[in-house]
Amino acid sequence: MKKVYAFLALLMSSLLLFAACDQEKQEKKPEKPAMLEVKIEADDHIELNKETTIACVVTYGGEKVDDADEVKFEIWKHGSEQHDMLKAKNEGSGKYSVTKTFTEPGTYSVVAHVTARNMHNMPKKDIIVGQESKQHQEHGDNAGHGGHHHADLSIMLQHKEYAVNKPVSLTARIAHAGKPLTNAAVRFEVWKDSGKHEFIDASETQAGQYEAAATFQEKGTYSVKIHVEAKELHEHQIEQITVK
Structure with missing residues (x-):
């Protein structure tokens, strides 16, 4: 009889353990997939004929990415077919940058092409160089990628x-x-x-x-x-x- 009681006690303990483990699995929330985030750092207005630094900060799952596979900046003036593709310098702490001197006034688009962690992200930001006419600033010329692009998208x-x-x-x-x-x-x-x-x-x-x-x-x-x-x-x- 003692053996029967011991067996039943062991069986009950096992059932309670399995039930606890199953409940823990059900309560555990699935992890959200990590995202490759790229934030462009550039002034909204830039002076003409002055060397300017344009940078971006790359993070993955909230951590800085210092070993991105590729980071380039595509820069062009609205209405122009010429697009400059500049390879970025790794400054550490997830920051990558290029320098450029703008010699013509107007509205420019900057796209950061970033490849890292088997993902690709290419945020876009518009900047104004020099002085523009009021009409151009009001109506804009969105040639190239089209539309106003939110930098935080x-x-x-x-x-x-x-x-x-x-x-x-x-x-x-x-x-x-x-x-x-x-x-x-x-x-x-x-x-x-x-x-x-x-x-x-x-x-x-x-x-x-x-x-x-x-x-x-x-x-x-x-x-x-x-x-x-x-x-x-x-x-x-x-x-x-x-x-x-």
């Missing part, structure tokens, strides 16, 4: 390589002011060379992550424009992908 396409004739998922992670942007209307515009543009509506699968199903029927390089609309935001970003 982050749009990241998760994958850049796909297989031909295989159903895939286009996934974009979108953040605003450092937090996942939720309940946004997101569409993927996809085209190859001068071919037809296909629009695919995306669904939010988790906070700030939007996905859409697609199938690429030809190998090659495609352009993917990610359209984002939310409240007063109306932005887009173009990425290049490879289909093998």
Whole structure:
């Protein structure tokens, strides 16, 4: 009889232990995926013919990234087809910078192209160089990427390589002011060379992550424009992908 009582006690202890472990698993919240964040540091107004530093700070999951795979700054004057692509200097503590002297007044766009932790982020900021006419400042010339881009908006396409004739998922992670942007209307515009543009509506699968199903029927390089609309935001970003 003592053996029976001992067995029952052991069985009850095991059941209680398993129940506690199961409850702990249920209460444990899933970890949010880390985001690659890039913040451009540049004055809104810059003096003409003066050497100026333009920088960005790169973080991943809140930690400074000192070993980014690539950081470049794309700079162009609105209305001009010439785009300068400058390789950034690593200054440490997650900061990367370039120096440039602007010799023509006008409105310029600065895009930081950052690749790190198998992710890519390319925030954009507009700056004004020298004095502009009141009419130009009021109406603006948004050639290039189009529209006013919020510097604190982050749009990241998760994958850049796909297989031909295989159903895939286009996934974009979108953040605003450092937090996942939720309940946004997101569409993927996809085209190859001068071919037809296909629009695919995306669904939010988790906070700030939007996905859409697609199938690429030809190998090659495609352009993917990610359209984002939310409240007063109306932005887009173009990425290049490879289909093998």
